[in-house]
Amino acid sequence: MNTIQIRNITKAYNGVTALDHVSFSFEFGKIYGFLGRNGAGKSTLINIIANRIFADSGEILIDDLPATENMAIHEKIFCMSEADLYDTGLKIKDHFKWIHRFYENFDLEKALKISEQFHLNTNLKFKALSKGYQSIFKLTVALSLHVPYIIFDEPVLGLDANHRELFYSLLLKEYENEERTFIIATHLIEEVANIIEEVILIDKGKLLLQGNVAALLETGYCVSGMAKDVEDYCSDKNVIDSDELGGLKIAYILGEKSAIPQGSNLQVSAMNLQKLFVKLTEKGGI
Amino acid sequence: MNTIQIRNITKAYNGVTALDHVSFSFEFGKIYGFLGRNGAGKSTLINIIANRIFADSGEILIDDLPATENMAIHEKIFCMSEADLYDTGLKIKDHFKWIHRFYENFDLEKALKISEQFHLNTNLKFKALSKGYQSIFKLTVALSLHVPYIIFDEPVLGLDANHRELFYSLLLKEYENEERTFIIATHLIEEVANIIEEVILIDKGKLLLQGNVAALLETGYCVSGMAKDVEDYCSDKNVIDSDELGGLKIAYILGEKSAIPQGSNLQVSAMNLQKLFVKLTEKGGI
Incomplete structure (x- = not known):
């Protein structure tokens, strides 16, 4: 099945439950809003899907393959992280080069074009960028990867209104050009309401709601x-x-x-x- | 005059002009939206008003006193900063104690009450807080200071929608209870549109627009x-x-x-x- 299946995932940190038997699926070819309050468990689940941390129990299947099989799913999914996992002393253009070596499906030319559209100076080191431009670098990487599943974690943190509009329009263009799944974890819900088709809502480590946005709004x-x-x-x-x-x-x-x-x-x-x-x-x- | 007067302020960094002969006033008793794109010069101007950096030319007067006179204006103004200027290894409750010693007009009881409303754990160190909770700590300090001028720089960065609503309602309550000037620099313009009375819009280091929100919307x-x-x-x-x-x-x-x-x-x-x-x-x- 072309889906990300989250099956009965549980995770605790120091005895505090972050995710409590969570099960649902992200289907291929849709744009999801992945919503929840601060501390609801969204980033924990994204990190488990990305194989950065391990669940205490349960499993994630990506197109029927376990997410823990790095080699097989490497070209299937990319998770933009809210945390800064990048070498902060490296220039942006060198980051792009390394990502290009690591991901066959990274479109370097597209990344440079998107950087230009945002006026991101690729000669700067990651640590020299403002919070907004650090987000811009990270969303540029995610938009330039041709993999079936892309997860954005707080992509517009610190972006001004113009740059947020540019991001939303680039995302829709990518989606029109090539069928993929985009999953957007964001606190700016009203801004993505017209973009997302499906909502997954996590609250206090549990799945609170899932469904079609239009149907939800009709309630x-x-x-x-x-x-x-x-x-x-x-x-x-x-x-x-x-x-x-x-x-x-x-x-x-x-x-x-x-x-x-x-x-x-x-x-x-x-x-x-x-x-x-x-x-x-x-x-x-x- | 009860105003913050910005008079012909110019500031360059490494030969790049951040502020170019900027002049306007923040009047006492109003709520301002201080708007501008990323890199427009907002934070630079806030830092000059707060006397954290110096202008190349021009001056700032706060109730007719130069902003550079630290002692005289200390109890007149507080600037929340987007940057993290706090000792990251100190617990939040100890931060409150230090601020209480330094600012006569800091309401410690109010700070603890607001912390509770946001579920901010004051036993944690600053560096242990998520980005959203770091913002919450900083806005809590600003909301608990009884000084005539309060400047918020990106107060809701990383906050979820519920916490943003709580901040806006606390701000309006403070404003109703005690006449003050609140200046809000934010990229979430639509969310503050109903709160702010006046807009100051900075673009590329220059004043682009100032005026009443209602009048502006009527254009x-x-x-x-x-x-x-x-x-x-x-x-x-x-x-x-x-x-x-x-x-x-x-x-x-x-x-x-x-x-x-x-x-x-x-x-x-x-x-x-x-x-x-x-x-x-x-x-x-x-």
């Missing part, structure tokens, strides 16, 4: 308008949160839409994925 | 609907960007609104501050 909706009108409308609804500004109010509602009263100026809009995430992970469940 | 608007209808409506407009999804389109327009054609299903909404920022800093000017 709720937003209503905005004059505060009084919104409150009247919401009286019998499951309101998970609301914001007020001046006399205006927006309410975030879970459940099926009921008709908007005639003559009211209430506006209905789609549920906000980030708001949904915040509420689900606050309560620890739906 | 443009968004129109969404069926792609064809949106395109027809926009034919004689200054469209700065657009997004498409399925058959739907949203266009970002600068200029005054013209009437929506009768019978059309076009929706008009407010300009998105982040989109405006991206476009202004791409072109380098309006």
Whole structure:
């Protein structure tokens, strides 16, 4: 099967459970949002998939091969890490050369082109880069690898808004040009809501939710308008949160839409994925 | 005058101009968004205001006193830094104690309460914290100081969505309780758009724009609907960007609104501050 299968993975650090019997799959050919709060276990799972650390129990299969078989899966998957695993004294262009030797499927020309688009100076050493540019170097490597599974861990940390837009558009272009699986672990949920097709949500070391983004967003909706009108409308609804500004109010509602009263100026809009995430992970469940 | 006056500040590093004759003021009692791209000069200016580095020319006055007079302005201003200036081997609770000795206006009890709200373990050393929790420690210090001017440099770097919401709500609470100036340098523009009253936008070392957020947002608007209808409506407009999804389109327009054609299903909404920022800093000017 063309999937990354996570089977019953458990991992503890110093007696504290980081992952607790987690099972799910990343299917080939989709873009995933891999979501969870700080400390939920996302980076631990990414490091287990990347074979950087070992699970206490359970197994990972990549296209039916155990992730621990380095040689066989080497050209199948690449995991960008939030941690800085690179030799900090080496110049960026030399990093590219080494990666090119190590990965047959690394497109050096593409990496140099993407570097130019971001104005990344490849003559600088890794440690001379700002936090934002360190992220840019790491996402450039990931975007330039032609392997079936690419995992991004916090790819836009420290990037300005323009560079974040550039990253999202490059990612979509890569996806259009060549079928692959992109898995994006990020805290900027609202920004990727239009890019990702599937969500995997980890909370406190357990799988809390998985599913299609469009279907997930249909579980709720937003209503905005004059505060009084919104409150009247919401009286019998499951309101998970609301914001007020001046006399205006927006309410975030879970459940099926009921008709908007005639003559009211209430506006209905789609549920906000980030708001949904915040509420689900606050309560620890739906 | 109760202001931070930035007067004709110029600063170069190794012959590269970081700030080029920058002049503007931060007035007392407002919340500012201090915006700019990576490398625009924001952190350099913050470090000059904080007296951590020196300008080549120009001066900073804080309530009419030169920022270089450490003793007199010590209890007037605090600058949270994106860089890690803390002793990384010291426990968080001991950091709080030292800051308490150094700043008369540091509210130790508040710092411990905020730490609890974020679940920050104050028995850990700074270097044992994740990137997100290092930011949380730094913003906790800034929120617990009762001084007239507080500058946050990338306060939510690495924070998950729940913690970002908590920070914004704590900031607004502090602002309601006690009149102060909060200056927020951030790349997550859309998230602070509802919090900030004023914008200062720096680009390539120069002041590009300053003004009231509401007024700024009124310089443009968004129109969404069926792609064809949106395109027809926009034919004689200054469209700065657009997004498409399925058959739907949203266009970002600068200029005054013209009437929506009768019978059309076009929706008009407010300009998105982040989109405006991206476009202004791409072109380098309006």
